[in-house]
Amino acid sequence: MKTYNVAVLGATGLVGGEMIKILEEKNFPVKSLRLFATSRSAGVVMKALGQDITVEDIQTADLTGIEAALFAGGEIASEDFAGRFVDAGAVVVDNSAAFRMKPEVPLVVPEVNPEDLRKHNGIIANPNCSTIQMVVALKPIYDKAGIERVVVSTYQSVSGTGKAAVEELNEQSKAALENKEIKGNVYPHQIAFNLLPHIGSFQDNGYSSEELKMTFETRKILGDDSIRLSATTVRVPVVTSHSEAVNVETKTKITAGEVRELLSTFPGVTLMDDPKNNIYPYPVLAAHKDDVFVGRIREDISCDKGIEMFVVSDNLRKGAALNAVQILEKMIEMELI
């Protein structure tokens, strides 16, 4: 079997760490693994694939020979360094928003639009966490009944913000339980025992950047610009896994039973839908697992052709690192690398 020279950029972050873990878990065909970060984290020695690997400074590294690079260093790092990796002959799977909406860059969820990978020019964009899990659940509905409109509200965990946010939630929670002063600098307001309808930056139309990502990325991944989607994205005091209340208006009638049947065989989905027996998805259940968990499926009583469902997945895994590694696996399967 062919093996690959693989690189992870942003190796010391939450998503980068998860990428390394997933390469190990999936026995990804790694010939060599190189880890990169900014000069601030360079020199750190990390355990990966049974080896001690020294994190290299991305500014000064020679990239010769790298064939596949997983980027989790944030938007600025992606913009600064993706070109150099591509010039060195690597395929870059980028977890940031830097290239997602560029027409020449495929935006891919392997279960949903793998064929888009064929159009790549060296960079493949990994969609936003909140988009990935939603489109996995929407895809079989879209194929069967079409989608007119989606109204979605999210419940997003703090690990989506990064390590400092997880720390802030823990510290503030401790302080609150001990009636001590709540301090913080990651979020603009307290996050412990609270929630904030604020993810990303606010645009002139009143939506946040995170909310608009869900609209535009969904259209691109499903390849249908006629889909109308309005999102409200909310940060909640949960460590791992994003949850979403998804209201879908379809073009033709589809029953809750049909949706259950479609999702029960769709790759990457675990159906958990027996609410009378307390079986439905929730964050701690989905944490550290690969699948997108879907439940609370019901026909919308406010709409003739509508479905309500609750969609939960680990935002660091399917929402980020796992999807990125799956993109590489799919490219190998399709003989694109």
Place this chain on the structure above:
Amino acid sequence: MKTYNVAVLGATGLVGGEMIKILEEKNFPVKSLRLFATSRSAGVVMKALGQDITVEDIQTADLTGIEAALFAGGEIASEDFAGRFVDAGAVVVDNSAAFRMKPEVPLVVPEVNPEDLRKHNGIIANPNCSTIQMVVALKPIYDKAGIERVVVSTYQSVSGTGKAAVEELNEQSKAALENKEIKGNVYPHQIAFNLLPHIGSFQDNGYSSEELKMTFETRKILGDDSIRLSATTVRVPVVTSHSEAVNVETKTKITAGEVRELLSTFPGVTLMDDPKNNIYPYPVLAAHKDDVFVGRIREDISCDKGIEMFVVSDNLRKGAALNAVQILEKMIEMELI
């Protein structure tokens, strides 16, 4: 000024305690205050209105002379005892779901449908917490532009479940922070650093009782059975205040600016809508306050005539105890008691 013989049933619970506090804060014209609970809590001495009041056993008490009773003892207590209070000549404002959908019982939010109080036959129902705060925000929109359809997702705090739930959230949060085993018996699954799309009991159509309350109570309060509404209700690890992402499709076009203007002068509403400066409502901000806080108001990009907004209020106050006391105040103002 006329004063009244007032009773609180369920005085030892979270909502009952809040009712007593609000009677004090508002200088409600109390002639005498009697507190009732089941035999389990009877005999407890509570501080109220500067007095020590012994909680009486509701089973055996003589109710003669009571003119206004606030009920916060739950559905079964309401069904069992409301008749006796009415027979004794009292007006009952009931916080449970027992009478809300009975045609002969007014379901009232004083800012929204005070005239319905005139139709009372001794019992007035206080709407569900999640409905009250939503209809306050919907009312001026309804009056100006009509409402076709609402899609709402809630983020409801544990105090809505009661004291034991607040305790469970605190205990589980401590345990989680110390990596200890998570135990619980109030919710079917962990609530600390988690959330559950489960409030109330599940019906055959897949909706929970809490979700259907929002549909049917909204229609009754706004007096319009043509309103279509689909809710997803979710319990979140927050102590106080419910939040709601409310998507409204109106009959005629209304702009975000018009909604802001209407809400800025609507009684009981505080507009907090400057997201670029981190000004929007969130639970710890609304806790222990009277108003319904509304922000994140924007024109829905998925719909020609749609408004998105985020609505937060203290579920024990406006969502329960405050609204109940305001009903009594309104009845005094309208000379109904």
